[in-house]
Amino acid sequence: MENTQTKSDIRVAQAPANVPNAEARVKSDLIPTLVVSALLILVIQIASFYVPSYIIPAPAEILKSAWQILSRDANHIFTTGIRLFIALFFAMGIGVLFGIIMGTLPKIRPYLRALVIIDTGIPALSWMLVAIFWFKEPEFRIFFILSVILIPFYALNIYDGIRALPKEWVDMIESFRPNRWQVLRYLVFPHIVPYIFLTTKSIVGYAIRMAIFAELVASAIGIGAQMNLAQSNFRIDQIFAWTLLLVIINLSLQAFVAMLEKIALRYRAEASVR
Amino acid sequence: MNASANSVIVMNGVSKAFGPHVVAKDLSISVSKGEIVALLGRTGAGKSTVLNMVMGNLRADSGTVRVAGLDPYGEFKKLRGKMAVSFQQDRLLPWRTAIENVELGLLILNISKAEARKTAKLWLARVNLADAEDKYVHELSGGMRQRVSLARALAVDPELVLLDESFSQLDHVTSKALRADFSKVAREFKKTCLFVTHRIEDAIEMADRVLVLRPGAGLCLEERVAANVREDEAARAALHDRIAAAMGDHGE
Ligand SMILES: Nc1ncnc2c1ncn2[C@@H]1O[C@H](COP(=O)(O)OP(=O)(O)OP(=O)(O)O)[C@@H](O)[C@H]1O
Ligand SMILES: [Mg+2]
Numbered sequence: 037m038e039n040t041q042t043k044s045d046i047r048v049a050q051a052p053a054n055v056p057n058a059e060a061r062v063k064s065d066l067i068p069t070l071v072v073s074a075l076l077i078l079v080i081q082i083a084s085f086y087v088p089s090y091i092i093p094a095p096a097e098i099l100k101s102a103w104q105i106l107s108r109d110a111n112h113i114f115t116t117g118i119r120l121f122i123a124l125f126f127a128m129g130i131g132v133l134f135g136i137i138m139g140t141l142p143k144i145r146p147y148l149r150a151l152v153i154i155d156t157g158i159p160a161l162s163w164m165l166v167a168i169f170w171f172k173e174p175e176f177r178i179f180f181i182l183s184v185i186l187i188p189f190y191a192l193n194i195y196d197g198i199r200a201l202p203k204e205w206v207d208m209i210e211s212f213r214p215n216r217w218q219v220l221r222y223l224v225f226p227h228i229v230p231y232i233f234l235t236t237k238s239i240v241g242y243a244i245r246m247a248i249f250a251e252l253v254a255s256a257i258g259i260g261a262q263m264n265l266a267q268s269n270f271r272i273d274q275i276f277a278w279t280l281l282l283v284i285i286n287l288s289l290q291a292f293v294a295m296l297e298k299i300a301l302r303y304r305a306e307a308s309v310r
Numbered sequence: 311m312n313a314s315a316n317s318v319i320v321m322n323g324v325s326k327a328f329g330p331h332v333v334a335k336d337l338s339i340s341v342s343k344g345e346i347v348a349l350l351g352r353t354g355a356g357k358s359t360v361l362n363m364v365m366g367n368l369r370a371d372s373g374t375v376r377v378a379g380l381d382p383y384g385e386f387k388k389l390r391g392k393m394a395v396s397f398q399q400d401r402l403l404p405w406r407t408a409i410e411n412v413e414l415g416l417l418i419l420n421i422s423k424a425e426a427r428k429t430a431k432l433w434l435a436r437v438n439l440a441d442a443e444d445k446y447v448h449e450l451s452g453g454m455r456q457r458v459s460l461a462r463a464l465a466v467d468p469e470l471v472l473l474d475e476s477f478s479q480l481d482h483v484t485s486k487a488l489r490a491d492f493s494k495v496a497r498e499f500k501k502t503c504l505f506v507t508h509r510i511e512d513a514i515e516m517a518d519r520v521l522v523l524r525p526g527a528g529l530c531l532e533e534r535v536a537a538n539v540r541e542d543e544a545a546r547a548a549l550h551d552r553i554a555a556a557m558g559d560h561g562e
Pocket of ligand 2: 357358359398474
């Protein structure tokens with residue numbers, strides 16, 4: 037009896053057997069997310085009764101500010117989004133290139149790897165401050181900051197991905213005597229696609245936070261700059277509203293990447309680990 | 311030294327060890343053009359290792375290996391388009407459909423996309439997988455994968471075909487049909503083939519010659535399969551027994 041209890045407890049974490057896994061996971065995640073959100077709103081609501089509104093504003097007030105932001109300051113969201121996309125894709129391109137170089141050119145590998153590793157040790161804040169000294173143009177500052185922060189994630193993960201390439205596949209493709217480019221095209225690129233998605237999924241939230249930070253220190257436009265402004269104007273409702281929007285943006289972006297991943301990796305069998 | 315101008319594969323006094331573990335010692339094999347040769351031996355006897363040396367993935371510790379007069383390891387790239395391999399494991403690429411996997415070798419040989427598609431279609435039909443063209447690897451059964459892998463090797467139309475247990479993992483009916491198909495194609499187009507198997511029956515049925523490999527040594531049996539053996543039940547049984555004895559009575 038005890039045993040079956042444990043077993044069914046474990047199964048709760050899993051998709052019902054007759055529904056495709058990923059969809060089921062999204063659905064089963066949705067309800068708890070809504071429950072937790074409702075509870076948070078309730079807590080804020082109750083707290084707002086007891087403390088002044090410049091400490092914790094009522095949810096209705098936050099929503100009103102959020103609506104104002106959306107109708108009046110949507111261009112800032114747009115700007116941040118564009119900056120994020122450009123930097124993310126650039127970092128992806130350079131990171132993948134670095135990863136492939138490290139994975140395929142043993143002579144260059146140790147030097148490039150050392151460079152990347154040292155970069156991971158440099159605090160994001162240092163890059164932000166340095167960027168302000170180095171560049172006048174805010175767009176360039178933000179682009180630079182995001183790039184140097186994000187490139188190592190891609191480079192190291194892609195490098196690991198290439199190292200995980202099964203020797204059997206390499207021998208198989210080599211039996212046809214391909215040139216270097218053909219090995220990259222038919223074997224290495226398709227093999228690292230899952231690693232690119234994995235990296236993107238895991239850093240997209242971090243990238244947004246870093247973009248906001250970078251804007252806060254380096255720019256007058258964008259979500260980070262607007263939050264800075266809200267802070268100087270003592271508009272806590274706006275800070276809460278921006279935060280709310282950021283959470284929504286973050287979750288939608290993650291869902292978006294997950295959707296792209298599902299399309300790109302449709303050749304894979306959904307694994308379910310028991 | 312029996313390297314007649316007619317030989318496609320010549321291995322002469324080849325030795326190979328992995329660390330202290332000797333896999334082959336003073337091994338000499340030669341396969342002539344148009345010949346189908348079976349390589350037998352118990353598991354771990356070194357059959358796949360021999361194929362690996364012939365295809366140029368492994369370097370012999372000593373002795374010489376020549377394929378079409380070239381050193382397959384040292385002159386690796388020069389054998390482009392000359393040989394194809396069907397490995398013991400299917401080694402299909404999961405992001406490619408069945409037909410795309412068959413196309414792989416053709417595309418690497420710079421054959422046009424349309425031409426490659428046509429040839430791949432033909433070969434998939436030959437291995438009875440015409441209706442599985444667009445399936446991804448995880449949607450195929452083990453036997454289907456093995457057949458795709460065989461089609462991928464044969465589609466490039468190589469002079470030399472190396473097969474590692476390509477028929478052994480299939481059910482009897484499929485395996486028989488495929489063996490018959492393969493023998494027919496190989497003989498018709500004068501393909502040279504070295505195939506590894508642990509099934510004595512398959513070897514007798516398909517091969518012009520059988521070689522039995524003894525672990526850590528050279529060949530312990532090398533015998534031409536006489537034409538009458540396939541019809542004459544007694545002669546066939548006798549050959550079967552000789553091969554089984556050479557393999558150490560572990561074969562069936
Ligand atoms: N890369 C390697 N490194 C170390 N040892 C190896 C390696 N490849 C093969 N061996 C060893 O060499 C021996 C022969 O292996 P091989 O794969 O050639 O056997 P086989 O005759 O093909 O066997 P099977 O019928 O099981 O496929 C085995 O003992 C194996 O452990
Ligand atoms: Mg083997």
